[in-house]
Amino acid sequence: MRLAQKIGRMRRTDAASGILLVSPTALYAILLLAAPLATIFAFSFWTQDYLTIDRSWTLANYRTAISEPIYGQLMLRSLWISGAVTASTVVLAFPIAYFVSFHVPPARKSLWIFLITIPFWTSYLIRVFLWKVILGYNGVLNSTLLGLGIIDAPLTFILYNANAVVITLAHAFAPFAILPIFVALEKIDRALLEASRDLGETRVTTFLRVTLPLAMPGVVAAVLIVFIPTIGDYVTPRLVGGPDGLMIANMIQTQFLQLNNAPMGATLAVLAMFIVTLVALIFVGLNRRFLRRQQ
Template sequence: MAQTPSTEARAGLKLISPPALYAILMLAAPLATVLLYSVLTGEKGSVSLPLTLDNYHDLLTKPVYRALMWRSLIVSFFVTLATVILAYPIAYFVSFHVAPSRKALWLFLITIPFWTSYIIRVALWRTILGYDGIFDSVVMGLGITDTQPNILSNGVLSIIITLAHAYAPFAVLPIFVSLEKVDRSLLEAGQDLGESRWMTFLRVTLPLSLPGVIAAVLIVFIPTVGDYVTPELIGGGKTPMIANLMEVAMLKQRDQAMGSAIAVGAMTIVALISVAFVLWNKRYLGGRK
């Protein structure tokens, strides 16, 4: 017996209701709470009425908030750029030059950094980049410089290096998946028509793999803007980003209203940038026609 549209609709609602309820409780409710807190008045470690936009006014007018937001965006931009530039050749090599029977092994090796705690990896970078660390010893041992570079003293640079290493696998995997979908016959056709390997890559491979590149950009850019652990451990708290300011407002100053406003402001800026980037590249999301 055929089901009526209303019966099918009810069956569909029953099917999606558990995950929808979970999403509402776990995602929408906390977000709504943060939005509400951001327009309340913060006082003596609590929030109260009346509703106010003073928190957002401070967020837009006080130089410290603008400076840390710009620093977070700049750091995230360079982390994303470095990660994608380094990840693309790795993904290309695995996709085009590794035997199909060994690709799973290579992908397995790429995920090895996830076997250790993120905090441990950050601590190791302190050892590598710090004063009289591994990098300083190698550079001075090769006679490149007589003074110790101590990259860790440059908070922004050391944060970029650490975050680029931490998020590299997140960039490799979506680019690899996108490259695997490239029709190899198109590459052969381009070379049969007299194109060099380099021009075939620029005109065929790169455009067809851009959906994976776009995914990698978003996967890396969005979380690195709000990263808290790396600036705290690598920079020793001397090079804070917007998430560190949020932690200060929430836990040390106990101003939940201002901390919520900072969170909402950061989410809004990241969302606008991400949507603009996606719209700018929308013709590549489903593969270039």
């Protein structure tokens, strides 16, 4: 009886209603995200013997991952490519976010944001393929440059290598970088900029000492939201990367679907996640003072 009363009271409290309401979504995420991630983690300590999984716990996969140079090479290249993509995307995106936030009249801002996000929503596969068409040996870029007489022979350093992967991914992730920076810039109190100018700072020093530090939370968010998913990209390296542009996700796919070695694939996935998380944490740590100032 007392218990029933207690439960009855519980149901009326805000906390209980909130938990009840969020539970379907949370349950879904636990069943289809947490449980599978835990399984992958367990798999990385198992081994595959032809078609059967050997469930005895071992670090053999991790030893292989470290000792075989191919895995380390792919991992390093993935980090290197993702880093290059992140740097170029964020550096190219910042002026756009700045322009839309500071120079576009408020009524037209949502139109600009809409225009920037549209290409992101159109078929990813076809967009990546079109970069192959643009950058190829007989591609749009080469035939145009040849036609204009700017070059004598087609450029070959722009397709089937890491450069092509960087260009294509920088294009694909542009909105991801622009939006967080834009949001951070929009939050800046414009009176602070006026105050800075009144106190004798120039345009440039105002930007460096007021605008940029206040926009840093957006820049950090942009870096993370570009860096983390690009590490796991599969389509772009496969279509435009050539043999020298393949990344760790391609190896994970090969392990799972072609070599039929799920435990090794799981180990590579876990290692990739671990390294990405580590890099992300270090990056956030380095920018701690900007993030704290925002609070």
